[in-house]
Amino acid sequence: GSGEGGKYLVIQEWGVRFPLPEDLRGDIKYGLFTFKDGSESVYFTSKKIAEKSTGNNCDLAYSDDSAGKGVSGGTIAVSRSATRPEQIDDRTFQSSSFWYTLGFSNGGACYEGDTGQDRGSFNTKITAGIKELQDL
Numbered sequence: 001g002s003g004e005g006g007k008y009l010v011i012q013e014w015g016v017r018f019p020l021p022e023d024l025r026g027d028i029k030y031g032l033f034t035f036k037d038g039s040e041s042v043y044f045t046s047k048k049i050a051e052k053s054t055g056n057n058c059d060l061a062y063s064d065d066s067a068g069k070g071v072s073g074g075t076i077a078v079s080r081s082a083t084r085p086e087q088i089d090d091r092t093f094q095s096s097s098f099w100y101t102l103g104f105s106n107g108g109a110c111y112e113g114d115t116g117q118d119r120g121s122f123n124t125k126i127t128a129g130i131k132e133l134q135d136l
Contacts, residue, residue, distance in 0.1 A: 009030070029044070
């Protein structure tokens, strides 16, 4: 879902949104994955990168296995927990009653001739946006 002309990415499942830079508006796909322990992660990818990606390298895909089920993959993820993580670093932040931790789900090449520059730039912008997360 997009709100206010796509200025924000809305994650309906979590009731949150975060601001997007102009060049990412309309370019984001995300999916929610629920782990067996009940914790959740949202995985993000760029539609432009996913279109060029070979196989499912940087695209999102549905899975249901021993880890949990939902949509995963992409190039960057953020997990959410009601309990404070043991390790707090620059990838961890708190918003309302939840703790969020950023993780990178794909370090491999996305497509033929990929230098990682597209993915790196996308992940940097998503990271900056997510850190400005707000409740809907």
